[in-house]
Amino acid sequence: MRIDELPTPALVVDLDLLDANIARMGAAWPGTRLRPHAKAFKCTSLARRLADAGHTAFCTATLREIAGLAAAGLGDDLLLANEVVDADRLRAVIEGAPDARITIAVDSVETIDAAARAGVHEVLIDVNVGMPRCGCDPADAGRLADAARARGLVARGVMGYEGHLMTEPVDQGAKVESAMALLLDAHDQVGGDVISGGGTGSWSKNHWVTELQAGSFTLMDTHYEAAGVGFAKAMRLQLTVVSVNGTGGWATADGGLKALGMDHGNSSIDGADIWYHADEHTVFSMRDGAPLPAVGDRVTVWPAHVDPTVSQHEQLWVTRGDEVVDRWPVDLRNW
Numbered sequence: 655m656r657i658d659e660l661p662t663p664a665l666v667v668d669l670d671l672l673d674a675n676i677a678r679m680g681a682a683w684p685g686t687r688l689r690p691h692a693k694a695f696k697c698t699s700l701a702r703r704l705a706d707a708g709h710t711a712f713c714t715a716t717l718r719e720i721a722g723l724a725a726a727g728l729g730d731d732l733l734l735a736n737e738v739v740d741a742d743r744l745r746a747v748i749e750g751a752p753d754a755r756i757t758i759a760v761d762s763v764e765t766i767d768a769a770a771r772a773g774v775h776e777v778l779i780d781v782n783v784g785m786p787r788c789g790c791d792p793a794d795a796g797r798l799a800d801a802a803r804a805r806g807l808v809a810r811g812v813m814g815y816e817g818h819l820m821t822e823p824v825d826q827g828a829k830v831e832s833a834m835a836l837l838l839d840a841h842d843q844v845g846g847d848v849i850s851g852g853g854t855g856s857w858s859k860n861h862w863v864t865e866l867q868a869g870s871f872t873l874m875d876t877h878y879e880a881a882g883v884g885f886a887k888a889m890r891l892q893l894t895v896v897s898v899n900g901t902g903g904w905a906t907a908d909g910g911l912k913a914l915g916m917d918h919g920n921s922s923i924d925g926a927d928i929w930y931h932a933d934e935h936t937v938f939s940m941r942d943g944a945p946l947p948a949v950g951d952r953v954t955v956w957p958a959h960v961d962p963t964v965s966q967h968e969q970l971w972v973t974r975g976d977e978v979v980d981r982w983p984v985d986l987r988n989w
């Protein structure tokens with residue numbers, strides 16, 4: 655099948671660009687120095703491609719991602735970089751993946767309690783390094799590690815995600831260094847082999863973590879492209895023009911809010927201005943006097959945020975040139 659024959663909206667992944675992104679990141683963060691974050695792509699087939707390139711340890715945000723990766727035989731070293739208080743659900747996932755190595759982030763006595771009751775063996779102390787989200791006060795990391803050990807858990811080390819600095823335009827390196835100083839201080843209290851953090855926006859600036867938790871670099875989006883992170887946009891949304899208003903000067907394509915993550919703003923169409931995305935439509939006009947497309951023409955849309963775009967689709971259509979060479983289910987969707 656050719657790209658133009660796909661039913662739209664279709665999320666399309668250029669395999670050569672994906673492989674180039676993996677190779678570029680792998681040159682800087684080889685093997686398990688990279689812990690690819692599955693939240694970005696939610697797809698075990700893509701995770702397998704990373705594992706085949708030597709990146710066999712994965713980061714996740716949901717229990718569904720843990721269970722799915724383990725079931726796909728990708729459970730060498732799975733980190734849930736997120737807090738869980740539902741011990742029953744956690745236990746079901748742990749018991750359902752007896753061959754997987756599963757480490758859980760904890761930042762409170764409550765999450766330590768849930769991990770212990772669920773039968774988890776290993777934890778990372780999640781440290782707040784400046785972004786208001788999860789993570790303990792750095793000064794509290796030692797106390798929490800002791801609390802975890804008292805419950806029979808092994809503290810493998812620390813994690814701290816400097817998400818507020820991913821697209822920081824001013825003195826990013828110095829700011830990442832300050833954030834990581836907090837993490838290293840926490841690590842001094844906790845011990846262990848693991849200092850986990852970082853992402854696509856800090857991959858070339860974070861020199862302090864033992865493993866990088868990046869995921870977006872695989873498929874990319876216009877938000878990270880604008881920040882100049884240095885990876886190629888390997889994923890796009892293919893739409894079909896379903897209506898053209900020549901008098902008004904706009905065209906309407908067959909996918910919108912329900913096919914695109916919108917928290918980073920509108921997506922982009924080369925040579926066009928997007929007027930707005932509606933539930934099932936994208937309305938756009940052409941720049942510089944270029945003619946409007948015709949009804950039935952295909953249009954390529956570049957998503958602004960990869961994670962919430964992928965999670966709205968059932969599959970990634972994998973392409974080489976104009977040919978569709980594979981269909982990868984987005985099998986880690988939902989929770």
Ligand SMILES: Cc1ncc(COP(=O)(O)O)c(C=O)c1O
Pocket residue numbers: 691694735815817820851852853854855867868869870871
């Ligand atoms: C805990 C954690 N680590 C790392 C990342 C980095 O991901 P990205 O590759 O999108 O920068 C994220 C992104 O949200 C995250 O939540």
